[in-house]
Amino acid sequence: MKIHHLNCGSVRRIEATYEGLPPAHAVNHCLLVETDRDGLVLVETGLGLDDVRDPGATLGAAWVGMSQPVLAEEETAVRQVVRLGYSPADVRHVIVTHLDVDHCGGLPDFPDAAVHVLAAELDAAMAEVPSFRPPAWLATAPVACRLTAATLAAVYGGAELAARLFVSAARDGAPRRQFWLARAALAHFDDGRPDQGRALMADLEAMDPLTEPFARVLAAFLAEDWPRLRVELAAWSPRDVLETAIHYSLAVREVGFGRGEELLSREALDEVIDLSRRVLDSVWVGTVALAHAHHLIMRVERAESVHRHADLNEALALAVRARDELRFCRADSVGAAALACQAAEAAGDFRAVLALGTAGPQGATAAEAASPQVRKYVVLARTWLGDPPNDVTVDDMGEPHLVAAMKAVIADQRGEDPVPHWRQAAELASEDAHLARALLGLARSGEVDLPRLDELAERVPEIAREIRAAADLKTGNRARGIATLRVLARTSYSAASMLAGAHTQDGDVDALVEVLRQAAEDFSDPQLRLEAVSELRKAGRAQEAEHELSALLTAAPPGWAGVRDAQRLAAQIAVDDGRLEQAVELLRTVVNADPDSVPTRWALIDLLFRRAETSTAWRVYREHRDGLDPAGPREAHLWIDLHRWFGDPMDTLRGCLLLARRFSDSETVVAHALTALLMMPRLDAPVPDDMADAWRETTEEFFRRWPTSRWLRRIDVEHVVEELNTRARISPELRRAIHDSFTQAVLGRAPLGAWAQLTSQRYSEVVLGRGMGVLPATHPDRREQMVCLTTATLTAGSGVVLDTTAIVVLNTLPAAVRDLALGLFGVVMTADAVLLDARLADEMLSRRSTARWQWNENTDENTEAGGSVGTEQRHADRLAEESTRLVVAVEYLARRSSAAFRSVCRWLPAAC
Secondary structure: OEEEEEEOOOOOEEOOOOOOOOOEEOOOEEEEEEOOOOOEEEEOOEOOHHHHHOHHHHOOHHHHHHHOOOOOHHHOHHHHHHHOOOOHHHEEEEEOOOOOHHHHOOHHHOOOOEEEOOHHHHHHHHHOOHHHOOOHHHHOOOHHHHHHHHHHHHHOOOHHHHHHHHHHHHHOOOOOHHHHHHHHHHHHHHOOOHHHHHHHHHHHHHHOOOOOHHHHHHHHHHOOOHHHHHHHHHHOOOOOHHHHHHHHHHHHHHHHHHHOOOOOOHHHHHHHHHHHHHHHHHOOOHHHHHHHHHHHHHHHHOOOOOOHHHHHHHHHHHHHHHHHHHHHOOOOOHHHHHHHHHHHHHOOOHHHHHHHHOEOOOOEOHHHHHOHHHHHHHHHHHHHOOOOOOOOOHHHHOOHHHHHHHHHHHHHHOOOOOHHHHHHHHHHOOOHHHHHHHHHHHHHOOOOOOOOHHHHHHHOHHHHHHHHHHHHHHOOOHHHHHHHHHHHOOOOHHHHHHHHHHHHHHOOHHHHHHHHHHHHHHOOOHHHHHHHHHHHHHOOOHHHHHHHHHHHHHHOOOOOOOHHHHHHHHHHHHHHOOOHHHHHHHHHHHHHHOOOOHHHHHHHHHHHHHOOOHHHHHHHHHOOOOOOOOOOHHHHHHHHHHHHHHOOHHHHHHHHHHHHHHOOOOHHHHHHHHHHHHOOOOOOOOOOHHHHHHHHHHHHHHHHHOOOOOOOOOOOHHHHHHHHHHHHOOOHHHHHHHHHHHHHHHOOOOOHHHHHHHHOOOHHHHHHHHHHHHOHHHOOOHHHHHHHHHHHHHHOOOEEEOOHHHHHHHHHOOHHHHHHHHOOOOEEEEEHHHHHHHHHHHHHHOOOOOOOEEEEOOOOEEEEOOOOHHHHHHHHHHHHHHHHHHHHHHHHOEEEOOHHHOOOOOOHHHHO
């Protein structure tokens, strides 16, 4: 590649910006690029030959007077290209940064070059000219330049300008003259001037026989000669993307207008969809993609789709791609954005609607979000999610019937009468889909008087039957309604959904699951079978649910979008059955495949926490690129614990205060946050005054709202001592019973777990506190030794699960003896509960506290325990060190899920 710097038009002299340099002419700086593949590329043209020869006509007297150009032909780009040994025809591409006269004046000198200009700049240039009259420079530009400008004008809404430029270029010798005149005629027709389009085509036919395939097709279309149009369409093989788009547009019109169908029949709609799919399989055309997406959604909303899930997913993907392409070109992307929202709304994915329609880096542009077409779907989504706006207006929804429909939904959510609003929506509806929605709302409200139902039945009888069935379900004719829906459910997705809802209300799980299975097969929608799995799980039929889920994943088509939901549901089933290890692995798979899924990541963190894998939970938390924000109380508790153990103290302090404020209605979250702050280690820097004030205010507010909370109590030392004395002041009989229990535990005749529960301590604390007392040899009992020997003999070579006591004992043995003992077994493991208990005990014992209280029978009160300070400190140090070693030892072992954690977790349904 070689680049030549050209001065293509000196203008007035200006003062130098550096001292010592004389004034000089400013220049029009252009670049001539020699490329290996694309020939010569000219960046800017500067002034052209026409500008030099007749500056008043092309540049204008005002510009000439202001700029004082030199006006020398040798400075024009075309003359400099020739001096470099090239021909003007060797310049294949011209790039102009903007369309000021001194940047594009030389365009007519390169008639064979393709011209590249920003769409926004072309729009601005056109906007300066009233009534879409081409700017002076464009009227005399090369034919190729005019055709490019005309094509862009047609795309960007300037149909009249496009028609003028097409005619101008055709009359000035553009190749394929009939094609461009036909383009002009079509531009007139599409812009609401059909008579001008027909007149232009009549003139064209009068001059010469039509040899251009597109011209022959358009002539047949404008003459409404439908048989001839079908023949000409079949004979026309489009050459490029542009012709493909035009061919598709006219073929669709033939299916509709040519067959006298004001509303496309089911067969015609399927034909149109097949037509656009064939186009898109061969080449990407944005306009065809948007039309295809529109028709797919139409087929779903008319309950005629047998692949509902796939149709809506395809429509959404196409609309988003076309939207992004239009944004890139700075074209109007509102229609495409609205279509994407419509596809998500039809699929019932209201959170996706909010993501697509709300302004933001990953969402809508400001123009899209502000448009009524997009805003109405955002209002719909918010309403269905239970967060409707205070009032719904035509400005929000764009159409009065939608305002009435949304007011009906909001009234129903508030327990008010929705019927008047549904009736108004039915009166205002101008499309069958909107009328059907309003009538269905009336039917589900228990109304039997359904206005305009007979009118709807004439056009779409199946939908009318579904509405009557919905009315039957609410008005005492349940059996008849269900019978009707059973007939319709095999061919109508909405009827199948309504039938499933009826069985849900009846509590008939078997019938519900069967409907969902059949509908999944009929409509090729694996998502319905996933719903069947979910219903089986809710009914407590985990084994059936797992079998159904396995069959679903085996039969699901490649690339099925619901596979992550299925894996999340599989994890929930594993949790229900106490298989936490399997649930963790399933959720890891989902998080790895979809790292931005916040609910799934929280679910994984929760499971890891329950398995005492706190370090791993912290790593999973930190791996999220945007940071995880707690959405509910359970996540708030996890956030507090994770940051209390691993987070920066000052960040933890700030975060706990924020969570206490955000979840101020949750007693447990606020108590947890305040407790975490009380247990924090010493900070390196003083707490800022505003944070200290916030902590005091939060504390006072907590005790004001929950004065008798069992999670956090306000400490009054005198009151606490008195209460302890009252509680400790027990009968001699009970005191003897406690003494005997303690003695039994000390002597190894009662389980230490009972003593741990009695003293409200962690089991690990009690075991470590007993020290060598846990060893059977300390209190020799042959029967106990024989039990240990028999257990070891029976399990030798197989697996064994060690509890806290066994691990503490093993830690006291020499390494050689410990290895010999462990070598007796094939697999040595422990339980999640052991690690969690050891971790919590270590947290308490690592504080090395020496304070102890005990009951003094002589004074009849609690007093601080006696003993030397040094002895107590050595004991506290020993416990701290041994608790840390215990945690290390437990972490070293493999673990299995504990039965204690087999309860159903609350977070996963929200993630599925």
